Structures are given as structure tokens and as C-alpha cells.
Amino acid sequence: MERKYLIVGNWKMNKTPSQSEDLVKKIIDLKTRHGISAHVTIAICPPFTSLDRCAEWLKNTDIAIGAQNLYFEKEGAFTGEISASMLKDLRLTYVIIGHSERRAIFHETDEQIHQKVKIAQASQLIPILCVGETLDERESNRTLTVIETQISHVLEGLTNTNLVIAYEPVWAIGTGKTATPEMAQKVHQFIRELLQKQFGKGSQIIPILYGGSMKPDNAADLLTQPDIDGGLIGGASLVAESFMDIVATKGLSPLDSRKES
Ligand code: 13P
Numbered sequence: 001m002e003r004k005y006l007i008v009g010n011w012k013m014n015k016t017p018s019q020s021e022d023l024v025k026k027i028i029d030l031k032t033r034h035g036i037s038a039h040v041t042i043a044i045c046p047p048f049t050s051l052d053r054c055a056e057w058l059k060n061t062d063i064a065i066g067a068q069n070l071y072f073e074k075e076g077a078f079t080g081e082i083s084a085s086m087l088k089d090l091r092l093t094y095v096i097i098g099h100s101e102r103r104a105i106f107h108e109t110d111e112q113i114h115q116k117v118k119i120a121q122a123s124q125l126i127p128i129l130c131v132g133e134t135l136d137e138r139e140s141n142r143t144l145t146v147i148e149t150q151i152s153h154v155l156e157g158l159t160n161t162n163l164v165i166a167y168e169p170v171w172a173i174g175t176g177k178t179a180t181p182e183m184a185q186k187v188h189q190f191i192r193e194l195l196q197k198q199f200g201k202g203s204q205i206i207p208i209l210y211g212g213s214m215k216p217d218n219a220a221d222l223l224t225q226p227d228i229d230g231g232l233i234g235g236a237s238l239v240a241e242s243f244m245d246i247v248a249t250k251g252l253s254p255l256d257s258r259k260e261s
Pocket residue numbers: 010099168172173174175176211212213214232233234235236
């Protein structure tokens with residue numbers, strides 16, 4: 001099966017259910033009008049309260065939908081939490097796990113993130129596992145060590161390659177500062193090697209996305225790097241036109257041919 005670019009919109013805590021409906025309708029409409037490349041898969045991750053309505057709009061399209069978080073217990077007395085089976089029942093494909101905002105603001109640990117990845121995979125949801133270094137970590141030359149620690153702790157003992165990794169340098173999120181294509185490529189290549197060590201040949205199907213101030217005007221430079229397989233888009237995914245302009249980035253050759261060259 002062809003490996004495709006994956007462009008995911010993370011709407012974070014934005015859009016009421018009715019605003020979400022407007023946005024999803026515009027995305028569907030632009031996709032039809034633009035005739036998007038067959039080499040790209042599109043996914044959106046609206047807030048929990050909008051998932052049901054958006055999933056309904058998307059059910060006859062090839063645009064996928066995911067959640068932004070889940071809890072690692074199956075069910076029970078966990079007031080305010082959402083389980084994997086609740087998400088699966090909405091026919092979601094993806095769930096973002098371990099976003100840096102959840103790590104920093106809600107103090108999620110690698111151990112909890114590990115549990116979340118496990119329950120997501122056990123429930124046939126594809127985790128989009130986020131990793132990334134802070135500015136302080138980058139400036140003290142610890143980027144690769146931080147990434148290696150996050151990945152090795154979270155993926156410890158896992159064998160299921162139904163997984164997406166998103167490299168999101170924390171200092172690039174919502175700041176307008178983007179990692180240069182070369183900086184991003186270096187980390188992506190390193191992540192690819194870590195995945196290869198853990199999963200062997202099977203790791204080749206795991207998409208590695210870049211996230212952090214990706215916009216229509218920098219998307220092409222990032223997405224054409226040899227180990228960048230897509231994007232996790234925050235701010236620019238809240239406006240249908242800019243999100244779909246990223247999806248419609250010109251010059252993306254099929255991922256498989258790119259890897260062979
Ligand atoms: P921005 O695109 O707004 O920088 O956000 C990136 C992000 O955090 C996606 O998960």
C-alpha cells in the first residue's frame with residue numbers, strides 16, 4: 001500500500017461545535033474544489049465536544065478525524081476523562097498523545113503517555129505521539145538526548161507499528177518560529193533511526209510529522225525533506241484556506257519514490 005503524506009490539523013481548545021461544523025464544511029468544500037494530490041491524507045483533530053458532529057460530516061469523505069487526548073484507563077470513576085472506547089465508538093482514526101502542552105500544563109509524564117499509547121493501540125486508534133525539546137534543551141545541545149529519552153520511555157516494550165510520531169520543538173509551537181528544514185530533518189532522521197532500532201523494517205511505515213508554526217509559505221521546504229512525512233498544524237489549521245493550502249503544497253513526490261532515491 002502506498003505511504004502517503006499525512007497533514008493533521010490540531011484545533012486545540014478552539015471552535016465551538018457550531019464553529020467546528022462551519023470549518024469542517026469549508027475544508028470538505030475546498031478539498032473538492034482544489035483536487036488535492038492523491039499522495040496526501042488529511043486528518044483533523046477538533047475538541048472532544050465537536051468530534052461527533054465533525055465525524056458525521058466526514059463520514060462519506062476520505063478525510064480522517066482524531067481526538068487530541070484520551071485517558072489510559074478503560075472506564076470507571078475518572079470524572080472528566082474520556083476513554084479509548086468512547087473515541088473508537090465515534091469512528092475516529094487518530095488520537096494525539098503527549099502533546100507538549102499536555103506535558104507542560106497538565107504535567108503528563110512519559111509513563112502516562114506510554115499507557116495512553118498502549119490503550120489507544122489496543123483500541124485500534126492510531127496514536128500521534130508528540131515529542132520535542134524546549135528552547136533551553138536545544139540551546140544546551142540536548143535535543144537528541146531529550147528526543148531519545150521521550151521515545152524510548154514512551155515506546156518501551158511496544159511492538160505495534162500502528163503509530164505516528166510528531167516532532168514538535170516546543171519553542172516553535174505557536175511562536176511563529178519554525179525549525180529550519182535542516183534542523184527538522186536532522187531530528188527526523190534521528191527519530192527514524194530510533195524507530196528502526198526498535199521495530200526493524202516495520203518502522204518504515206511509521207509517518208514522522210513536523211509540527212511548530214508550519215504555514216503555507218514554509219510547508220514546501222519542510223515537507224520535501226527526506227524524512228518529513230507530513231505536518232501537525234496548530235494555528236494555520238483553524239482557517240480552512242491556510243490549512244488546505246498546506247495540504248495542497250506543490251512538488252510533493254510520492255513518499256515511497258522519495259525514500260528510494
Ligand atoms: P502551531 O502550528 O500553532 O505552532 O502549533 C503546532 C502544534 O502544536 C500542533 O500540535
